[in-house]
Amino acid sequence: MKAFATLLDRLSYEPRRNEKLRHIVRYLREAPDPDRGYALAALCGALDIPAVKPAMLRALVAERVDPVLFGLSYDFVGDLSETIALIWPAQFTGSNNAPLHLAEVISTLLSASRREGPQLIARWLDDLDETGRWALLKLVTGALRVGVSALLARQALAEFSGHPVEEIEEVWHGVEPPYTDLLAWLEGRGPRPDPSAALTFRSPMLAHPIEDEDFETLQPADFHAEWKWDGIRIQAATRRNGLARDVRLFSRSGDDITTSFPDLIEALPENAVIDGELVVARDALIATFSDLQQRLNRKVVSAAMLRDSPVALMAYDLLQVEGEDLRPLPLPQRLARLEALVAAKAHPRLMLSPAVPFESWEALAEKRAQSAENAAIEGVMLKRLDSPYLAGRPKGFWYKWKRDPMIADCVMMYAQRGHGKRSSYYSDFTFGVWEGEKLVPVGKAYFGFTDEELKGLDRFVRQNTINRFGPVREVVHEPQSGLVLEIAFEGLQESTRHRSGLAMRFPRIHRIRTDKKPAEADRIETLRSLLRSG
Amino acid sequence: MRPSDLLHPRPEGLYCPPGDFYVDPLRPVPRALITHGHSDHARPGHGAVMASRETLAIMALRLGEGFCETRQEAIIGEWVTINGVEVAFFPAGHVLGSCQIALRWKGLTIVVSGDYKREPDATAAPFEVVTCDVFVTEATFGLPVFRHPDPAKEVGKLLASLQENPHRAHLVGAYSLGKAQRLIRHLREAGYDRPVYLHGALERVTAYYEETGIALGPLARAAGLPRGSLAGEILLCPPSALADIWSRRFAEPLTVAASGWMRVRARARQRGVELPLVISDHADWDGLRQTILETGAGEIWVTHGQEDALVHWCLGQGLAAQPLHLVGFGEEAAEDAA
Known part of the structure; x- marks a missing residue:
């Protein structure tokens, strides 16, 4: 626990990306299995500990601290775990407890009931110093806020092992905490984990905001335009294997958000990876982002929510179909394949994001201005016709052109x-x-x-x-x-x-x-x- | 008689009607009593100023010799009478020369703490508890999350970082009056004997500390050093200089800050601090509570900081308590001095 607390503490104060990477790599080299795998999972936000919830922590602290003083302190500090770590009454328990191990904390909590959870946490808090208390609470609540994304954590794995990050991405969604098989492979001690057991996330292609001067050099004839929908970018991946069907919805950063959107599952074609915008759609009418917001970050989706705010996929790119990687193909070929796929599926919750035809930049600017009538449209996207699908934010291919506020x-x-x-x-x-x-x-x-x-x-x-x-x-x-x-x-x-x-x-x-x-x-x-x- | 007959807030600051003077006024007034030299308490342009010898000297250094019309040195612990109100200055332990000011009139005693701390500090006379009826306290760190750790432990982190990062210049943001000098003393007590480098803004006040007999060991100027220098050395500068382009001229600068605010991570991150040291010249939550109880005061007025929480605690102790809502205090403290 001490090594993990030190790691989190350093990450929380380190603004530089490369230094953050260095700290994580060093931890991965020094910490034992399975501690380091759990730490990695925590950094990626992949740990869920049902026996501990924020409300329970508030109750724990309310037994020990004047609630008014706690409220004022929380208001000032702005972070629940940190407030509790700082305000927890230090007490010398006189115990000779052995040093706490990360893996022990997690395995104990995973098998604990909701009643035992708080008692365990309270005992550990009594035994730890402030940084340790803070790290423990961050770990168990899952809200680390130390400026490390899942992507950065995987980059640390790449640096740690010398494997390109793309190789790690390919197997990432097939492995589970504490990742002992993955780490064994990366250290050359074991076979490559089989990613076919699960659907994997592919880094999406991102756009640059367009600048006024870009219009002087770019030719309208070289570009395809479509609406920029005000939803969330997702990647939908499906696979049919005999009777078994696997579907994954990934957020732009690669988080698995499948469970939040059960209503989209049946709309997706088989054996395909589609890039598109997730929107709320009532009949064919696309709703605004505020409607979609109700649906985000929910583990349980109520029937009322499914009825009142059903989601749909506005598809705009196709990365893979029937095992074939389409990413190297130019955009018009990918779009033609996507159009055929959407047409064949013929499901109302799967739509093709329509092309916006235009002759000149002036004409497109006019259409963009008119689009203000539709609150679900933020502006237009411009994509070079000859662009392959490239991971990251390559220059000169895709542009976003939002409306003037x-x-x-x-x-x-x-x-x-x-x-x-x-x-x-x-x-x-x-x-x-x-x-x-x-x-x-x-x-x-x-x-x-x-x-x-x-x-x-x-x-x-x-x-x-x-x-x-x-x-x-x-x-x-x-x-x-x-x-x-x-x-x-x-x-x-x-x-x-x-x-x-x-x-x-x-x-x-x-x-x-x-x-x-x-x-x-x-x-x-x-x-x-x-x-x-x- | 009510305590507010002896002292109450006005737009200019805390005013004593029978004595016809202000304590730490925010705007120019005919007569001012000053607790200490920080700029939110010691402002220029008053007529007569009464303060400790060190505070007067520090005001002259920072505000210029013409900072007021007439000066009167307060002898520590000695009662003098101003228009029938007895007044005495007692050490507050905040910075060199810092004092609490006690007012006595018709059997009522009010003590204005100014800023204070209870931890030992070799660069400031220790806080003296003065029994009173009304205690006017600061509350910069008036929340139970604020407990200042042992400064020796914090300084230990800085020394450990020097070992770990010998290629980087350690730029420590520390307020120029008080914090900087105290930090140097802590470094010396920890056995650090290399020269400590100073930003120009710290030189005069630091020299004054040495003149009063506070030994600070070898000091050196940062001005005029070539680019990329001071790897593995300590350079003290005002907190505002950390974000300056100036700070980038040293060898891979590592940003350190010494302040009570560093206890809250978001505060450190907001200022881009990589190594936070929780060292404060203000009383922490325990220090505030201990002091309030020790003064024996039945009524507590809270001037600036986290007044809500401290007032709430006082009321829970059966003490009368109220916030004074003085505008303008704590501005320097919040940014730098804490």
């Missing part, structure tokens, strides 16, 4: 502390516009500013608080005193959530207008006119 001057009204990276600063802001003589809230924003600007915003909140409602502070918002925020947003919808009856999409702080008085901020009528035009 709308802008409004609003006044900060309330603020709340953020979590994670922004914890302990006031970083969630509710802002409003004028309706008659009064300000009405129209939205909330918690990004768009730099760390430096955040400090200024935080200071403004602390020095201009006029009211406190629990964690929420009301800040001064009078015509002549207050803070004007220029808010950029991607669209406007009618909503009952705010008193103004309007809701912004993706609102973010575009600029902090210290040069303006709140009296100069926009009026609700201006926003309503955008609603009509947009």
Whole structure:
């Protein structure tokens, strides 16, 4: 446990990717099996320990610390595990417990009931120092937040073993924690794990944002255009083997999200790997991202959710079919194969993302602007006709061209502390516009500013608080005193959530207008006119 | 008589009506009593200023000789009368010259702590408990998550990192008044005898510490060194300089910060700190509670920091307590000095 705690501690303070890799590689070289495999699983987010849940940890700490003080501390620290690790009353138990092993923690917890889980955790917390407590809680809750993605962890495996990361990716989804077979293979002590036992993830091809000057050099005739859907990018892989059928849905980063979307399974053709956008679709109507959000990160999907927010796949590329790797083929050939596959399946939850025909960049710009009518469309994608399917973000092949955002001057009204990276600063802001003589809230924003600007915003909140409602502070918002925020947003919808009856999409702080008085901020009528035009 | 007759907040700062003076005022006032030299407490432009000899000297160093019209040195522990209010200064243990200020009037005693700590510190006279009716306390670290570890252990981490990373210059962000000098002393106590390099902004105050008889061992200037130097050496600089392009000129700089805030990971990460050292010149949660109880005060006023939690705890102890909501305090502390 100590080696793992040291590793997590170092990773949490190390900003540089290469140094993070070095720390992980060193740990993999020094730690024994099966500890290191479990550590790897923790870094990849592949551990799920049912006997421990955050609510249970809160209950544990509530037995030992004044709940008000705990609440204020959590509000400041912004991370549950860290707050508990810091606030846990240190006690010398006088025990001579042997040092805790990572594998022992995990195997003990995996066989523990929900009643035993808390008792085990409490005993270990009493025996560990602060860093150890923090690492234990991070491990068992699965929310590490040390800036290591599953991809980076696999890159560390590549560096550790000298095998290219692509080779590791090919077998990754066929192996399970604590990965002793994988590590044995990587160290040349065992056979290659058989990836055919499971469907594997292929690194997706990503797009660059297009720049104005790109249009001067790029030729419209060289490109295929399609809508940029506001869903989540997924890779759907299927295999039929006699009676057995295996289906995997992977997120863009390779996480297996199959269990969240049972309603998509039957729509997928056999023995294919499709790249596309997961969207909520009611009949043929594609819903907005906020509808899809309800469906994300759920392990259990209710019947009501399946009925009210059914998902569909908007397919736009085909990587493999019947064992044939299509990735080296040019885009039009892959699209032709995809179209045939979608047509043959003829399932309403499987759609082909339609091509957007255009003659000139001006004509495409016009279509992109018109697409604002459809809230499920973020803009257009441009893909070179001669592009093979390349892993990563290769230059010069795929571009994304999002719509221009709308802008409004609003006044900060309330603020709340953020979590994670922004914890302990006031970083969630509710802002409003004028309706008659009064300000009405129209939205909330918690990004768009730099760390430096955040400090200024935080200071403004602390020095201009006029009211406190629990964690929420009301800040001064009078015509002549207050803070004007220029808010950029991607669209406007009618909503009952705010008193103004309007809701912004993706609102973010575009600029902090210290040069303006709140009296100069926009009026609700201006926003309503955008609603009509947009 | 109510305690607020003797002391209450005004926009200019904490004001004593019978004595007609302010304690650590935020704006220029005719008469000010100053607890210590940090810039959120010691500001320029007052008429008469009363403070410890060291605080007066530090103010002159940092604000210029003309920082006020007239100066009066407070003799530690000696009661003097200002317009009928008895006043005395007692050590606060925060930085060199830092004091608490006690006010006595018609049988009522109020102690304004300024900033303080209870841990031993070879560069500041130790905190003295003064029995009082009302204790005005800071609360920079007024949450139970803040427990400062033994500074020797923290300094040990820095020395271990030097061993492990001999190719990297260790840039330690430490506030120029107090933290920097205390850190050097801790390094010397740990047996570190190499020169400690100083950013220009630290030179004058550090020289003043040495003038008062605080031995800091070999010191050297960082200014004028060639690019890529100071591998395996310690360089102290103001925290704000860590993010400067200036810091990139040294050998693979390793970012270290010495502050009580370093106890919270997100705070360290927000500032790009690779090696956080939890060393603070403020009382931690235990120190605040211990001090409040030891003063015997029945009423606690909390000036700045995490006042909500400390007020809540005081109320639970049966003590009257309220936050003072003084704007402007803790700005320097929050960024640098803590």
